Amino acid sequence: MQSKRSRLDQFLAKKLQLPKKAVRLILLAGRVNVDGETCKEMDRQINEFTAIMLDGDFIQNQQKQYYMLHKPVGVVSATKDDIHPTALSLLAGVNIEMMHIAGRLDLNSTGLLLITNDSQWSQTLMSPETKVDKQYLVTLANPIDDSYVSAFNQGMYFGFEDITTLPAQLEIISEYQARVTLQEGKYHQIKRMFGRFRNPVIGLHRESVSNINLDKQLLAGEFRPLTQTEIALK
Numbered sequence: 001m002q003s004k005r006s007r008l009d010q011f012l013a014k015k016l017q018l019p020k021k022a023v024r025l026i027l028l029a030g031r032v033n034v035d036g037e038t039c040k041e042m043d044r045q046i047n048e049f050t051a052i053m054l055d056g057d058f059i060q061n062q063q064k065q066y067y068m069l070h071k072p073v074g075v076v077s078a079t080k081d082d083i084h085p086t087a088l089s090l091l092a093g094v095n096i097e098m099m100h101i102a103g104r105l106d107l108n109s110t111g112l113l114l115i116t117n118d119s120q121w122s123q124t125l126m127s128p129e130t131k132v133d134k135q136y137l138v139t140l141a142n143p144i145d146d147s148y149v150s151a152f153n154q155g156m157y158f159g160f161e162d163i164t165t166l167p168a169q170l171e172i173i174s175e176y177q178a179r180v181t182l183q184e185g186k187y188h189q190i191k192r193m194f195g196r197f198r199n200p201v202i203g204l205h206r207e208s209v210s211n212i213n214l215d216k217q218l219l220a221g222e223f224r225p226l227t228q229t230e231i232a233l234k
């Protein structure tokens with residue numbers, strides 16, 4: 001999801017349904033206030049979080065919002081779905097109109113799901129270039145052994161997309177459980193990687209993304225706003 005950058009005059013023309021000439025006159029008359037100051041510049045760059053007033057009334061005033069949700073099984077990581085409840089529908093009392101999910105989880109996966117209206121922030125988190133760690137607790141149908149560790153670390157070639165996965169860390173926790181750390185999120189990546197060993201994943205739980213750990217106080221289906229430290233991704 002792209003940050004919605006545009007020029008002030010273009011934004012006003014669209015919002016007020018006026019021709020550019022009329023917008024220019026409104027601006028020159030000093031009737032527009034941008035982030036607390038009168039603005040007469042047609043080409044002023046704005047985005048969806050720039051506070052804009054016309055004649056003292058807000059015509060745009062959106063605050064940035066960031067939440068973590070403990071995603072339960074059976075909830076779909078989407079804004080709309082005809083069959084399953086969506087992650088956004090669990091954010092009771094939150095205005096979800098402009099919100100999106102930063103990094104999806106499969107229908108049967110559980111754990112940390114980040115939801116925001118700040119597309120620049122979610123891009124930073126999810127872009128393969130940023131190489132943010134995502135940690136998952138994985139439960140397998142069959143026992144695992146040390147050969148998994150090197151295979152995950154070497155990366156795996158997926159012919160369908162013609163890609164080799166980045167080195168992933170696998171820590172064996174018990175015979176049937178591993179903690180996997182990825183820096184990317186290809187389609188069904190973890191399931192497909194264990195698929196190479198013909199070992200079905202029977203539980204997949206995201207514990208953290210970057211410095212954001214799933215809050216242990218949150219039961220499945222519960223959510224809370226992120227703290228300033230979490231938002232800062234440090």
Ligand code: URA
Binds near residue numbers: 104105109
């Ligand atoms: N990998 C998967 O296969 N599924 C997820 O939900 C997340 C990572």
